[in-house]
Amino acid sequence: MIYLDNSATTKPYKEVLDTFVTVSEKYFANPSSLHSKGGEAEKLLGQARKSIAQLLEVASSEVVFNSGGTEGNNIAIKGIAFQHQNRGKHLITSSVEHASSHESFQYLESQGFEITYLPVDQDGLISLEDLERSIRPDTILVSLIHVNNETGTIQPIQEIGKILKEHPKIFFHVDNVQGVGKVDLPLKEWGIDLCTISAHKIHGLKGNGILFVKNGVSISSLFTGGEQELKKRAGTENVAGIVAMAKALRLILQESKEKKENLFEIKQFLIEELRSIDGIDINTSMKYSAPHIINFSVKGIKPEVLIHSLDKRDVYVSTRSACSSKQGGASRILLEMGLGENRASTAIRLSTSYGNSLKEAEKAIKVIKEELLNIKKVMR
Amino acid sequence: MIYDHLVVRYGELSLKGKNRRHFESQLFETVKRKMRPFQGLNMSKHFDRIVIELNGQSYEPIVKSLQDIFGIHSISLAVRAENDLEAIQKAALIALNEAIEGKKTFKVTGKRSLKSFPVNSMQLNQEVGGYLLRNTEGLTVDVHNPDVNVKVEVKDTGTYISSKSFEGAGGLPIGVGGKAMLMLSGGIDSPVAGYLTMKRGVRIEGVHFHSPPFTSERAKQKVIDLTQELTRYSGGKIKLHVVPFTKIQQTIKDKIPSSYSMTIMRRVMLRITERLAENNHAMAIANGENLGQVASQTMHSMYAINEVTNMPILRPVITMDKLEIMNISHRIGTYDISIRPYEDCCTIFLPSAPKTKPKREKAIRFEKNIENLEELIEEAVNDVETLILEEGKSTDETFDDLL
Numbered sequence: 001m002i003y004l005d006n007s008a009t010t011k012p013y014k015e016v017l018d019t020f021v022t023v024s025e026k027y028f029a030n031p032s033s034l035h036s037k038g039g040e041a042e043k044l045l046g047q048a049r050k051s052i053a054q055l056l057e058v059a060s061s062e063v064v065f066n067s068g069g070t071e072g073n074n075i076a077i078k079g080i081a082f083q084h085q086n087r088g089k090h091l092i093t094s095s096v097e098h099a100s101s102h103e104s105f106q107y108l109e110s111q112g113f114e115i116t117y118l119p120v121d122q123d124g125l126i127s128l129e130d131l132e133r134s135i136r137p138d139t140i141l142v143s144l145i146h147v148n149n150e151t152g153t154i155q156p157i158q159e160i161g162k163i164l165k166e167h168p169k170i171f172f173h174v175d176n177v178q179g180v181g182k183v184d185l186p187l188k189e190w191g192i193d194l195c196t197i198s199a200h201k202i203h204g205l206k207g208n209g210i211l212f213v214k215n216g217v218s219i220s221s222l223f224t225g226g227e228q229e230l231k232k233r234a235g236t237e238n239v240a241g242i243v244a245m246a247k248a249l250r251l252i253l254q255e256s257k258e259k260k261e262n263l264f265e266i267k268q269f270l271i272e273e274l275r276s277i278d279g280i281d282i283n284t285s286m287k288y289s290a291p292h293i294i295n296f297s298v299k300g301i302k303p304e305v306l307i308h309s310l311d312k313r314d315v316y317v318s319t320r321s322a323c324s325s326k327q328g329g330a331s332r333i334l335l336e337m338g339l340g341e342n343r344a345s346t347a348i349r350l351s352t353s354y355g356n357s358l359k360e361a362e363k364a365i366k367v368i369k370e371e372l373l374n375i376k377k378v379m380r
Numbered sequence: 381m382i383y384d385h386l387v388v389r390y391g392e393l394s395l396k397g398k399n400r401r402h403f404e405s406q407l408f409e410t411v412k413r414k415m416r417p418f419q420g421l422n423m424s425k426h427f428d429r430i431v432i433e434l435n436g437q438s439y440e441p442i443v444k445s446l447q448d449i450f451g452i453h454s455i456s457l458a459v460r461a462e463n464d465l466e467a468i469q470k471a472a473l474i475a476l477n478e479a480i481e482g483k484k485t486f487k488v489t490g491k492r493s494l495k496s497f498p499v500n501s502m503q504l505n506q507e508v509g510g511y512l513l514r515n516t517e518g519l520t521v522d523v524h525n526p527d528v529n530v531k532v533e534v535k536d537t538g539t540y541i542s543s544k545s546f547e548g549a550g551g552l553p554i555g556v557g558g559k560a561m562l563m564l565s566g567g568i569d570s571p572v573a574g575y576l577t578m579k580r581g582v583r584i585e586g587v588h589f590h591s592p593p594f595t596s597e598r599a600k601q602k603v604i605d606l607t608q609e610l611t612r613y614s615g616g617k618i619k620l621h622v623v624p625f626t627k628i629q630q631t632i633k634d635k636i637p638s639s640y641s642m643t644i645m646r647r648v649m650l651r652i653t654e655r656l657a658e659n660n661h662a663m664a665i666a667n668g669e670n671l672g673q674v675a676s677q678t679m680h681s682m683y684a685i686n687e688v689t690n691m692p693i694l695r696p697v698i699t700m701d702k703l704e705i706m707n708i709s710h711r712i713g714t715y716d717i718s719i720r721p722y723e724d725c726c727t728i729f730l731p732s733a734p735k736t737k738p739k740r741e742k743a744i745r746f747e748k749n750i751e752n753l754e755e756l757i758e759e760a761v762n763d764v765e766t767l768i769l770e771e772g773k774s775t776d777e778t779f780d781d782l783l
Contacts, residue, residue, distance in 0.1 A: 019782050019783075022782060023782060034596070036596070036597055039596065039597055039598045039601070042598070043598075043601065043779075044779055044782070047779045047783060048783060051783045060716065061716050243782050243783065246783050247782070247783055250783065
C-alpha cells in the first residue's frame with residue numbers, strides 16, 4: 001500500500017493505539033467522578049494536558065480538549081465573535097480557509113456580523129497590505145489557516161502576528177490542523193491567541209483535538225452543561241483519546257526534528273516528476289508551501305477516475321479536501337487562487353507524512369504515469 | 381542573536397557586610413543547580429554578579445528559569461568585547477540596534493571598574509554615545525527617560541555591553557535565612573505564604589493535615605502538586621510532611637462543643653507543627669493566615685490559637701487583600717492547582733457557626749475534655765509520612781509509558 005492521503009487522515013502510530021487500549025482498560029472511569037478511580041483518570045488527564053502544554057510551550061491552563069479541528073475552529077471563531085460582539089462585529093479571514101472555518105464565518109454573517117474575506121494571489125497567499133487595510137476599530141478577530149489543506153500554502157503568520165501586535169484588542173486565531181509536526185508555529189512568540197490542532201492529522205485518533213486559548217482570552221462556549229475544560233467545553237473528556245493524542249504529538253514532533261528533510265526531498269521529487277508529465281499543472285506554490293502537500297491538475301481527466309484507477313493499484317490519493325471531496329465541482333481554494341475553472345475541477349492532492357519513503361514516491365509516479373496512459377486510451 | 385552572555389546581578393546582597401560571601405556562594409549554588417537542564421553553559425562568580433556564557437543556547441528559557449531564583453535583582457543580555465574603545469563602540473552599536481526597534485531615544489551608562497582602562501566613565505559615555513549617534517539615524521539621546529539604556533561595564537575580564545534587561549525575583553538567596561515549617565492546606569493563600577517566606581532566604585518544609593477517608597487522595601495530591609510547584613523557588617527540594625489527622629478530628633468532634641472545634645483544631649495543628657519543627661531543626665512556622673478572611677483568622681481567634689506555641693509564626697500574607705494574594709498565586713503557578721475543588725481538613729469538619737471571637741480561657745477549658753491529647757499528638761507525629769519533592773522530577777512516573 002502506498003498511502004498518500006495524510007492530509008485527510010494519518011495512520012495511528014502503533015504506540016498511540018497501545019496507549020489508547022491501555023487507558024481504556026485501566027483508566028476507564030469518568031475523570032469528574034469523586035471516587036479514587038475517577039481521581040486516577042483525572043490525574044492521567046492532567047498529566048496528558050501538562051505534557052501537551054510542554055510540547056507546545058504553553059501553560060496547562062491554555063489547553064482545551066475537544067473533538068477535533070472542526071470543533072476547534074467553531075469554538076474559536078464563534079466563541080470569540082459571540083463573547084466580544086459588544087466591542088465590534090467585524091471579523092477578518094481569508095477566502096481559502098477550511099470549510100469548518102469558512103462556514104462558521106458564513107453562519108456569523110447570517111447573524112449580523114460583517115466579514116472581510118481576504119483574497120489570495122496565485123501562490124495562495126494573502127497580502128499583508130490587504131490585511132492592514134481591512135482592520136477597523138470594530139474588528140475583533142483575525143482568523144487564518146496556517147498551512148492550507150488543499151495546496152499546502154503557508155500563510156505569513158509571523159508577520160501577521162507582528163501587525164496585530166499594534167492592535168492589541170484584536171484576537172488572532174490560527175487553524176494549524178495541517179501544520180502541526182510539519183511546519184513550526186511558535187504560539188507565544190508569534191502573538192497567537194487561539195490555535196486549532198487535530199489528533200488524527202498527527203497519527204493520533206479521530207475525535208480528539210486541542211484548542212489553545214491564551215490565558216486571559218475569554219470565549220463564549222458552544223457546549224454547556226458541565227465545568228469540564230475550564231468551562232470552555234462541557235462534556236466528559238475522552239481520556240483514552242486525549243492521552244493517545246499527547247503521545248502522538250510527542251512522537252510526531254520528534255519525527256519532525258529528525259525527518260523533515262526527507263519530506264522536502266520526497267516533495268521535490270514528486271513535483272519534478274509530475275511537472276514533466278504532459279498535461280499536468282502543479283498547483284502547489286514552490287516557494288511558500290509545506291513539505292507534505294502536492295496539488296496538481298490533470299488536463300481533461302476527471303479526478304475521480306484517476307483516484308479509482310490508482311486505488312486499484314493500491315495507491316491512495318485524494319481530490320482536494322476530504323471534507324468536501326464528495327461535493328464534486330471545482331475547488332473553491334483553487335478558484336480563489338485564480339487558476340481557472342478547468343484546473344480547479346481537475347485537481348489531485350498527494351499528501352505525505354513521515355512514514356512515506358522516496359521509494360514509495362518513485363513507485364507512485366510510475367503507477368500514475370501508467371494509469372494516465374490507460375485512462376487516455378479509454379477516453380479517446 | 382548576537383548576545384553571548386547573561387549578566388546576573390544580585391539584589392540586596394551588597395548591603396550584607398560580612399555575610400556577603402556566604403550569601404553569594406549560596407546563590408551561586410542555586411543558580412548552578414537551576415541551570416543543570418541546560419547544556420553547555422559556562423558560569424562564573426564575580427564580586428557583584430554571576431556571568432553566564434550562553435555558548436549558542438537561546439536565552440529565553442534560561443532567563444525564565446533564572447527569574448525564579450530569589451536573590452537575583454536583574455538579568456541582562458550582554459555582549460562581551462575586548463577592553464578596547466573601538467571594539468566597545470562596535471559592540472555597543474550592535475546591542476543598540478537589537479534593542480531599539482521601533483523606539484527613538486537612548487542613553488549610554490558607562491562604568492569603569494577596571495581603573496587602568498584609559499577612558500573614564502564620563503568619557504566612555506561621550507565616546508560611545510557619540511559613536512552611536514553618528515552611526516544610526518533618527519535617534520536622539522535622552523538621559524532621563526531613555527527607551528533603551530546601553531550599559532557599558534569595563535571589567536578586568538572584558539567589557540560587557542547590554543541593552544536588554546529582565547527583572548529578577550528579588551529577595552535573598554534561599555538557604556541564608558534558616559528554616560520554617562509551612563502549613564499547607566491546599567488553598568490559595570498557603571502556597572503564596574510559602575513563596576514569600578522563601579523570598580527572604582528561608583528554606584521551608586511543608587506540613588499537611590490529612591484525614592482519610594473524610595479528605596481524599598486528590599486533596600493530598602493537590603498539596604503534593606503545590607509543593608512540587610514551589611520547588612521551582614526552593615533551590616531544589618522540599619520535604620512535605622503529611623500528618624494523619626483523622627483520629628484527632630474525630631475526637632475533637634466528640635468532645636468539644638462545635639462552636640470551639642475549629643479553634644481547638646487549629647491549636648492542635650500548631651502543636652503538631654511545632655513538634656515537627658523541632659524534629660527537623662526549623663525555627664519558625666509559616667502559614668497563610670490573613671486577617672479577617674475567615675473565622676479562624678480574626679484577631680481574637682489568633683490570640684486564642686497562638687497561645688500554644690512560642691515559636692515565631694510567619695504570616696507573609698497577613699495584611700494582603702484576597703486579590704493581591706491571587707495575583708501572586710497566578711504569577712507563581714499555584715493558582716490553577718489551588719482551585720481544584722476538593723475538601724480539605726479545614727473545611728470538612730467546619731461547624732456551621734464557628735466562634736469568630738473565641739475566648740482563650742474557654743479554649744483551654746474545653747481542650748481539657750480530651751484527656752489523652754498529648755498521646756494523640758505523639759501518635760500523629762510518629763506516623764507522619766514524609767515525601768521529598770524535587771524540582772523537575774515528576775511524582776507521576778507511572779504514566780510515563782502512556783504519554
